[in-house]
Amino acid sequence: MVANSKTLGVSIECPPEKVYEFISDPENLPKWATAFCKSVTKSDGEWIVETPDGPMKIRFVERNKFGALDHYVSPMPGQEILNPMRVIPNGSGSEVIFTLFQLPGMSDDKYLEDAGLVERDLRTLKNVLEGDFNNS
Structure with missing residues (x-):
């Protein structure tokens, strides 16, 4: 059975290399994925995110x-949920x-509801990166 998807x-006025570096660092999650991540810590080589639904690896x-x-x-031992995500060049910026x-x-x-939260987080990502990029 195929899941709905x-x-x-979001378009971001920031070079793709900078966007990629920012997103790929789990320590930055609380700065932009605010609907999902309250905080993040590294424990025994694994990243643990504190979410509204509790801790998740x-x-x-x-x-x-x-x-x-x-x-x-x-969200629980033995369960892994894939979240496909990409940064692609879009002119001088990124998609x-x-x-x-x-x-x-x-x-x-x-x-x-989850789609709305992802959209909100992507807008936050745009605001954070464009603010940092324009101020650097």
Whole structure:
């Protein structure tokens, strides 16, 4: 069975290399992923994100030249949820895209709510990076 999915994006007036470096550092999550991340710590080599639903492990794919920032969150032991994410060049700036899947058992209302939270976080990312870039 194929899950419902929605790809959300934002254009950012900031070079893709800078956007990639910022997003790929888990310590920056509380600065832009505010709907998802209250804080982040590293414990025993793993990143733990404090979320509104409790602590979750997060791991990004290895750094790469393709702009892939796919990451997995583990809300409970034995469960990993893939969050595909990319940074691609867009003129002198960047396009950040994030694909959200409707998880099994997730209501349509919860899925739409999550999409709204991702959109909010992407807008925050844009504001943070454009503010930093324009002030540097």
